Amino acid sequence: MRIALFVTCLADGLFPQVGQATVRLLERLGHEVTFPQAQTCCGQMHTNTGYLREALPLVRRYVEVFEDCEMVVVPSGSCTGSVRHQHAMVARRFGDEALARRAEAVAARTYELSELLVDVLGLEDVGAYYPHRVTYHPTCHSLRLLRVGDRPLRLLRSVAGIDLVELPDAEVCCGFGGTFAVKNAPVSTAMLADKMRSVLATGAEVCTAGDSSCLMHIGGGLSRLNAGTATVHLAEILASTQDSH
Amino acid sequence: MPYAPRGVGHLRGDQPFPVASRAALADTQLRRNLGKATRTIRAKRAAVVAELPDWEELRAAGQAIKEHTLAHLDSYLEQLESQVTAHGGTVHWARDAHEANRIVTALVRGTGAAEVVKVKSIATDEIGLNEALAAAGITAHETDLAELIVQLGHDRPSHILVPAIHRNRAEIREIFLREMPGVDPGLTDTPAALTEAARLHLRRRFLSARVGISGANFAVAETGTLCVVESEGNGRMCLTLPDTLITVMGIEKVIPSWRDLEVFLQLLPRSSTGERMNPYTSMWTGVTPGDGPQRFHLVLLDNGRTAALADPAGRPALHCIRCSACLNVCPVYERTGGHAYGSVYPGPIGAVLSPQLTGVEDNASLPYASSLCGACYDVCPVRIDIPSILVHLRSRHVEEAARARRVPTAEAVAMAAASWVMASPARYAAALRGGRTGRALRRGGRIRRLPPPLSAWTSVRDAPAPPARTFREWWRLEHGDPDARG
Amino acid sequence: MPGDEGGRAEVLARIRTALSTGASAPTRIPRGYRAGTGMATPALIELLTERLHDYGTSVRRCEAGGVAQAVREALAERGARRVVLPPGLTLDGAGPAGVEFLAGDGLSPEALDATDGVITTAALAIAETGTIVLDGGPGQGRRALSLVPDYHLCILHASQIVGIVPQALERLEPGRPCTWISGPSATSDIELDRVQGVHGPRTLEVILAGS
Numbered sequence: 028m029r030i031a032l033f034v035t036c037l038a039d040g041l042f043p044q045v046g047q048a049t050v051r052l053l054e055r056l057g058h059e060v061t062f063p064q065a066q067t068c069c070g071q072m073h074t075n076t077g078y079l080r081e082a083l084p085l086v087r088r089y090v091e092v093f094e095d096c097e098m099v100v101v102p103s104g105s106c107t108g109s110v111r112h113q114h115a116m117v118a119r120r121f122g123d124e125a126l127a128r129r130a131e132a133v134a135a136r137t138y139e140l141s142e143l144l145v146d147v148l149g150l151e152d153v154g155a156y157y158p159h160r161v162t163y164h165p166t167c168h169s170l171r172l173l174r175v176g177d178r179p180l181r182l183l184r185s186v187a188g189i190d191l192v193e194l195p196d197a198e199v200c201c202g203f204g205g206t207f208a209v210k211n212a213p214v215s216t217a218m219l220a221d222k223m224r225s226v227l228a229t230g231a232e233v234c235t236a237g238d239s240s241c242l243m244h245i246g247g248g249l250s251r252l253n254a255g256t257a258t259v260h261l262a263e264i265l266a267s268t269q270d271s272h
Numbered sequence: 273m274p275y276a277p278r279g280v281g282h283l284r285g286d287q288p289f290p291v292a293s294r295a296a297l298a299d300t301q302l303r304r305n306l307g308k309a310t311r312t313i314r315a316k317r318a319a320v321v322a323e324l325p326d327w328e329e330l331r332a333a334g335q336a337i338k339e340h341t342l343a344h345l346d347s348y349l350e351q352l353e354s355q356v357t358a359h360g361g362t363v364h365w366a367r368d369a370h371e372a373n374r375i376v377t378a379l380v381r382g383t384g385a386a387e388v389v390k391v392k393s394i395a396t397d398e399i400g401l402n403e404a405l406a407a408a409g410i411t412a413h414e415t416d417l418a419e420l421i422v423q424l425g426h427d428r429p430s431h432i433l434v435p436a437i438h439r440n441r442a443e444i445r446e447i448f449l450r451e452m453p454g455v456d457p458g459l460t461d462t463p464a465a466l467t468e469a470a471r472l473h474l475r476r477r478f479l480s481a482r483v484g485i486s487g488a489n490f491a492v493a494e495t496g497t498l499c500v501v502e503s504e505g506n507g508r509m510c511l512t513l514p515d516t517l518i519t520v521m522g523i524e525k526v527i528p529s530w531r532d533l534e535v536f537l538q539l540l541p542r543s544s545t546g547e548r549m550n551p552y553t554s555m556w557t558g559v560t561p562g563d564g565p566q567r568f569h570l571v572l573l574d575n576g577r578t579a580a581l582a583d584p585a586g587r588p589a590l591h592c593i594r595c596s597a598c599l600n601v602c603p604v605y606e607r608t609g610g611h612a613y614g615s616v617y618p619g620p621i622g623a624v625l626s627p628q629l630t631g632v633e634d635n636a637s638l639p640y641a642s643s644l645c646g647a648c649y650d651v652c653p654v655r656i657d658i659p660s661i662l663v664h665l666r667s668r669h670v671e672e673a674a675r676a677r678r679v680p681t682a683e684a685v686a687m688a689a690a691s692w693v694m695a696s697p698a699r700y701a702a703a704l705r706g707g708r709t710g711r712a713l714r715r716g717g718r719i720r721r722l723p724p725p726l727s728a729w730t731s732v733r734d735a736p737a738p739p740a741r742t743f744r745e746w747w748r749l750e751h752g753d754p755d756a757r758g
Numbered sequence: 759m760p761g762d763e764g765g766r767a768e769v770l771a772r773i774r775t776a777l778s779t780g781a782s783a784p785t786r787i788p789r790g791y792r793a794g795t796g797m798a799t800p801a802l803i804e805l806l807t808e809r810l811h812d813y814g815t816s817v818r819r820c821e822a823g824g825v826a827q828a829v830r831e832a833l834a835e836r837g838a839r840r841v842v843l844p845p846g847l848t849l850d851g852a853g854p855a856g857v858e859f860l861a862g863d864g865l866s867p868e869a870l871d872a873t874d875g876v877i878t879t880a881a882l883a884i885a886e887t888g889t890i891v892l893d894g895g896p897g898q899g900r901r902a903l904s905l906v907p908d909y910h911l912c913i914l915h916a917s918q919i920v921g922i923v924p925q926a927l928e929r930l931e932p933g934r935p936c937t938w939i940s941g942p943s944a945t946s947d948i949e950l951d952r953v954q955g956v957h958g959p960r961t962l963e964v965i966l967a968g969s
């Protein structure tokens with residue numbers, strides 16, 4: 028299949044390995060990946076901070092760039108959530124019903140990575156190899172907005188060599204919440220402390236998730252503590268093989 | 273649409289949430305009590321909800337009934353008034369807190385009583401009724417154990433359902449010893465002993481009370497029936513023994529028909545205390561000769577509710593049945609408690625209700641007191657999409673702040689700049705390349721310090737060092753032309 | 759009341775203005791939840807009994823004609839001497855020895871407080887939630903009678919048990935003051951430790967007659 032990649036601004040600028048892993052994985056599975064260079068950002072940060080007017084051009088950009096694509100994959104639960112649940116709302120807020128309908132049409136073809144692999148490609152075993160102890164954090168947008176359920180876990184369980192351990196209190200928010208991490212940093216930190224405690228209790232070498240934003244937050248905390256546990260995006264684990272892990 | 277007035281009641285805090293929450297985070301007793309309380313109720317709620325095969329159908333019905341009711345609120349309130357009146361009650365309409373307090377004070381004065389017994393009613397806390405009565409020389413005795421603890425402790429409630437959760441048993445014992453007349457000086461601090469002390473103290477009041485004041489969970493328009501859901505029996509005492517009963521109720525609490533109670537009486541107990549049914553539910557219609565109060569007054573309260581009604585995107589906050597399930601799952605509330613929100617409506621529902629009642633700018637920090645995790649929406653028995661309303665109120669704040677200021681905030685400037693950059697692929701790509709200069713800040717592969725406002729990040733977390741190449745640069749190198757086949 | 763007219767007119771006007779934005783609302787309420795359980799009486803009896811036990815409420819079973827005897831036994835065990843009997847409640851045969859029955863009419867709250875207990879019938883019971891509903895019908899009396907005394911002995915017949923809440927509301931008559939009782943009163947306000955027995959009757963016992 029021909030799959031367009033919306034890499035997300037965070038991965039583009041700070042975590043390119045997430046985009047690279049997504050490409051490698053899908054190519055290994057025999058699909059063709061395109062990267063429409065005109066893409067920028069889904070506007071989630073603006074929308075969630077209340078700057079809807081400023082989010083509108085970003086919504087428009089996403090729609091224009093991707094509406095001719097058969098399928099779009101996004102290695103981020105929160106960005107997919109924004110596309111699916113917020114883009115049309117933003118367009119309607121400013122009376123652009125036509126844009127709203129176009130946004131809804133594109134959103135229907137936009138998939139978070141685990142949704143694409145499991146629902147569209149019908150896979151659970153993607154031929155990955157990752158011999159490490161790993162714990163999975165279900166990010167709030169994936170869990171509650173997209174309702175990906177156990178798709179990521181099914182994918183992870185099929186990874187050869189993996190030692191998957193359950194994360195205690197997995198469904199509790201890590202405390203990132205976008206600008207919340209800065210506007211309410213003390214509370215965000217308190218939530219981060221509890222999430223790190225859960226991660227460290229598993230003895231895992233790696234904490235994984237489908238969102239770079241949460242991983243940046245959890246990983247930043249673990250790194251500051253020199254805790255010896257790293258964060259790695261789900262795409263990177265699934266892209267990993269005997270030859271490259 | 274007028275908002276709830278300033279200077280009366282308890283809908284506004286003295287400090288914005290980020291400031292107020294700091295102190296709460298450091299209060300270890302609050303953290304322990306609240307953590308234990310919310311964890312316990314969460315588990316109980318989950319268990320009794322799992323028992324019902326039709327929970328989602330009940331939620332759907334509850335949401336639809338509330339939506340429908342609000343869309344026809346005027347006619348249902350008129351019907352309610354007509355039924356209550358036909359059954360011997362009197363209905364009063366209060367535009368705001370001041371008016372409600374004036375009405376209730378006049379009604380109490382009219383009986384000649386100098387004291388009243390009260391069943392917990394957040395609506396009466398909202399309007400500051402006790403203070404207004406006190407100013408008129410009337411003492412209002414709270415009779416819910418938690419409200420009694422809060423009142424004797426000269427304190428404020430911190431949770432909708434368990435208002436004294438921030439107090440431990442030793443503190444409660446001290447409060448009782450200090451403030452409860454006739455209390456046994458040998459009082460221990462076991463919950464059973466404390467409860468017995470409260471029981472004896474209040475029983476005297478109940479048996480001699482002439483005026484009772486309550487709120488209401490539901491009011492049925494079709495029949496004029498009011499419904500109060502409780503656990504301790506103080507509700508039954510206040511609703512049954514006095515000769516005069518005054519009920520203060522927000523206008524959004526009306527439901528269309530008797531049958532609709534079947535939905536809410538299943539949704540509420542399981543969502544609030546995590547029980548199949550709460551110990552006592554009382555229903556009454558106007559006045560019944562020979563049974564209970566012979567004078568009944570219903571005070572309908574607006575106090576900013578019509579303002580919320582006028583905003584279609586914010587209106588669903590009025591569907592709330594005050595179960596507090598959202599408080600009990602909220603990771604923010606669990607760590608800060610209710611006082612940090614500054615309003616008698618704290619937590620997730622408070623963050624969307626309080627700003628709508630007062631006007632967003634009077635509670636501008638509340639819509640941001642959330643990581644938008646959505647746990648609240650999952651448990652709300654009437655399916656209020658709290659995260660979406662939070663985002664909506666954030667946008668109202670941004671717009672209202674922009675209108676009010678001549679000079680935009682630094683944040684607004686930054687957001688506008690980011691939007692401008694990201695609206696153009698060329699500018700965006702350039703900005704990503706420019707971000708690489710941040711690599712200079714890295715030490716040992718990480719960035720430990722960033723300038724304000726991002727210092728809020730690095731004060732507790734390392735920041736990622738920008739990579740040597742952005743993704744799109746890598747793509748260009750690997751794949752040549754843009755949009756090329758992989 | 760002077761000044762009330764203004765409030766009414768204005769609040770209604772505000773509501774109408776607020777609603778003029780014309781947001782849509784459902785015309786049909788989806789009622790896909792259970793209307794009943796299809797449980798037969800024996801199952802209902804068993805479930806109700808189990809739920810009452812969960813609340814710490816004792817249940818005494820007897821035949822339809824054995825109510826008076828069950829009452830005598832319950833009162834004897836309790837050691838109750840002065841018991842309130844609401845209008846419309848009669849017991850077959852001789853009353854329990856040493857027990858004085860008081861008519862509920864005219865008893866002040868203080869006088870009720872000085873009794874040892876009250877016996878009532880009920881309007882119905884809900885098995886799933888372990889709830890007993892009183893609506894002031896014959897044998898139940900005004901609400902104060904079943905509120906103030908510390909001991910409440912409630913006589914139920916098996917035919918009065920319904921399965922779930924919707925069935926109860928169907929059978930109850932709106933307009934009558936009613937009280938739904940699900941276990942003795944309780945509070946969890948002190949550190950979330952549940953303590954039974956606050957202001958309502960601290961002991962609730964049920965006599966369940968028939969099958």
